[in-house]
Amino acid sequence: MSSLATGAKFDNRSDRTVADALRRTSAAELPQAVLDLPPGEARDSLLAIHQMLGDMLPQRDLAIYEAGGGSTSFLPFDVLGRAHVTVVDIDPEQIKNNDYADVKILGDIETHRFAADSFDLITCYNVIEHLPDVEAALLGFCQALRKGGVILIGAPNPRSLSGVVTRFSPHWFHVWYYRHIRGDKKAGLPGEAPFPTFFHPLVSLPRLEAFAEANGLRVVLKRAYESPRYPEMRARKPALAAAVDDVAKMMNLFLPSAVDVRHGDYHVILQKV
Numbered sequence: 001m002s003s004l005a006t007g008a009k010f011d012n013r014s015d016r017t018v019a020d021a022l023r024r025t026s027a028a029e030l031p032q033a034v035l036d037l038p039p040g041e042a043r044d045s046l047l048a049i050h051q052m053l054g055d056m057l058p059q060r061d062l063a064i065y066e067a068g069g070g071s072t073s074f075l076p077f078d079v080l081g082r083a084h085v086t087v088v089d090i091d092p093e094q095i096k097n098n099d100y101a102d103v104k105i106l107g108d109i110e111t112h113r114f115a116a117d118s119f120d121l122i123t124c125y126n127v128i129e130h131l132p133d134v135e136a137a138l139l140g141f142c143q144a145l146r147k148g149g150v151i152l153i154g155a156p157n158p159r160s161l162s163g164v165v166t167r168f169s170p171h172w173f174h175v176w177y178y179r180h181i182r183g184d185k186k187a188g189l190p191g192e193a194p195f196p197t198f199f200h201p202l203v204s205l206p207r208l209e210a211f212a213e214a215n216g217l218r219v220v221l222k223r224a225y226e227s228p229r230y231p232e233m234r235a236r237k238p239a240l241a242a243a244v245d246d247v248a249k250m251m252n253l254f255l256p257s258a259v260d261v262r263h264g265d266y267h268v269i270l271q272k273v
Contacts, residue, residue: 033072038232041225045267049152050076052221056150057120065119065144067109067137068127070094074154075123088112093191110136114144125154134200142215151270158199161248162227162264167199182232205266217270227264
């Protein structure tokens with residue numbers, strides 16, 4: 001196993017990790033979901049994770065489960081290209097539009113179950129915030145994952161500025177934001193984001209870590225980063241972005257120095273021991 005299989009060593013590496021990932025990764029190797037991310041911390045963190053997964057995953061054909069994977073993947077093509085990919089999603093439009101999975105299942109990841117030791121890698125990206133019962137989904141992941149296998153979770157940080165706004169604002173406001181701030185005219189249509197959010201307690205990173213420890217999973221990596229909504233807003237609505245940045249800076253003055261309320265998302269890698 002590579003030395004990258006420890007969260008401390010990964011987090012303490014210099015920006016060379018990200019620079020190497022960017023240098024080695026061409027647009028032709030990346031799914032559209034990654035290319036659509038604006039330049040910034042979100043894309044940099046994901047590209048660095050691609051390098052990490054390349055070191056951690058077995059150098060053979062892989063079995064991958066994308067939970068709530070929908071119609072797009074955040075994994076690099078060099079991983080997808082040697083994998084048998086199973087996608088489970090509750091949205092029929094997402095399943096219909098998926099063109100890369102070997103197996104497509106219309107179902108609920110909270111209740112759908114696979115045989116034990118079925119997968120080398122399970123990804124759940126921008127999904128757990130939408131689940132009423134995150135614990136049920138995670139228990140299913142634990143059962144289906146092989147020993148030494150990896151779970152990659154990408155999710156919003158409910159304690160961030162954007163997380164608080166999302167939690168306490170109605171869904172119509174989320175649709176309005178996507179359409180008028182992000183410029184996504186299809187937002188809210190069938191099969192299109194944003195989807196309703198629940199923010200189950202296990203979406204909170206400390207509670208997710210506690211769940212992992214109690215269920216035979218080791219936290220390999222945890223990293224909070226600036227939400228991609230911030231660079232998008234700075235490009236499209238600079239005056240609004242400046243005002244939001246000022247609010248965030250003011251809030252940060254009253255928080256520990258390591259905390260930034262703009263860190264609206266996180267990546268977590270868990271490994272079954």
